[in-house]
Amino acid sequence: MAFATIGTRGIQAQSVDLSSKVTGTLPVPNGGLGIASGTTGQFLKFTGTETLASAADNAGKILQVQSSIRSTETVTTNGSYVDTGLSVNITPSSTSSKILVMIGHGMNYTSSGTEVQFRIKREIGASVTELTKFVINLDGQGSTGGSSIMVLDTPNTTSQVSYLDQFYRSNGSGNVYLCVNNSSASITAMEIGA
């Protein structure tokens, strides 16, 4: 059996001056980060199998909360959407942020079978969008119940965004009351970092 022998004379331990002899960005597969620099407070994340990028350290964090409370009774007999009087404004700090909108209020009907539709409307300047809607039908005259609406929105803007709570009597003949007897209702908008 033959063996090859490699002498060690030609291989010499040497050091590489990384501070002055290496320029540019060293690719990730070669042990680098693939980026030239970052900003204080940022962290690194993989953006591909061999790529890294710096990003703000706020992913998933609640960046701000705006809220509004209303405690005056609203009633409608209308057959198309009207404002409940509950709204909130928020100005996202980034176009990638998500906004979680939550609304809760008590309600009451004066007639059995009255059906109500709610929705959350978003306004950015003159742009109006219906984000979500649902229907409630409580059986029994004088029924009282709670209603809540939530939606996770991605408005993709850093301009002021308004979220408005709206409702209307979509079926039946009774009055529809919100904030019955001046009970409280609230709307909250939370900006969540992407």
Added chain:
Amino acid sequence: MKRVSDAIQKINPDAKFTIQNNLDFDNCEIEWHEGTTPISLEDIRVEWDKL
């Protein structure tokens, strides 16, 4: 508990409206809908006082 909506419906049971601040006659806001002829605050006040 007195309601502006009750006063209105004493005058016109078929009225289509939305009222903000329904329990406070002096500070309520009334919107009339679907072609409903608006009722004057004076006329509503008369019924309000009877409630």
